[in-house]
Amino acid sequence: MxxxxxxxxxxxxxxxxxxxxxxxxxxxxxxxxxxxxxEGVVEETSTIRHMIxxxxxxPRVIANVRTKDGLHITVGLRDDSGPGTVIDLYEEAGAxxxxxxxxxxxxxxxxxxxxx
Numbered sequence: 001m002x003x004x005x006x007x008x009x010x011x012x013x014x015x016x017x018x019x020x021x022x023x024x025x026x027x028x029x030x031x032x033x034x035x036x037x038x039e040g041v042v043e044e045t046s047t048i049r050h051m052i053x054x055x056x057x058x059p060r061v062i063a064n065v066r067t068k069d070g071l072h073i074t075v076g077l078r079d080d081s082g083p084g085t086v087i088d089l090y091e092e093a094g095a096x097x098x099x100x101x102x103x104x105x106x107x108x109x110x111x112x113x114x115x116x
Contacts, residue, residue: 001106004036005091007071016069018096039101040065042085045077065089065098078106 007018012029023030043064051057061077065087075096081087087098090105099106 001090001092004038005096008032016071037067040067
């Protein structure tokens with residue numbers, strides 16, 4: 001697991017995008033520079049309780065997170081962070097995950113337990 005995750009900044013207009021795009025939706029430019037984003041603020045959370053075709057599925061908590069550039073992304077949560085919590089972001093297999101700022105970084109991939 002790597003601290004932060006990669007977003008792409010349009011070299012034409014400065015828009016920050018995730019995932020990577022072929023063209024910028026704002027200015028239609030095709031040049032992007034990768035940047036790392038290391039924290040964000042949880043806007044809302046949701047629990048995925050069932051996945052079709054998965055026999056051993058355990059509930060997972062996801063969150064809509066706003067970065068300092070205003071980009072909204074969906075991340076997996078590794079703890080019980082709620083709306084308004086500032087979280088540290090990590091990347092695992094190309095997917096963003098988060099834990100409350102100041103918490104120890106996750107070392108494994110267990111999903112967070114859903115809130116009661």
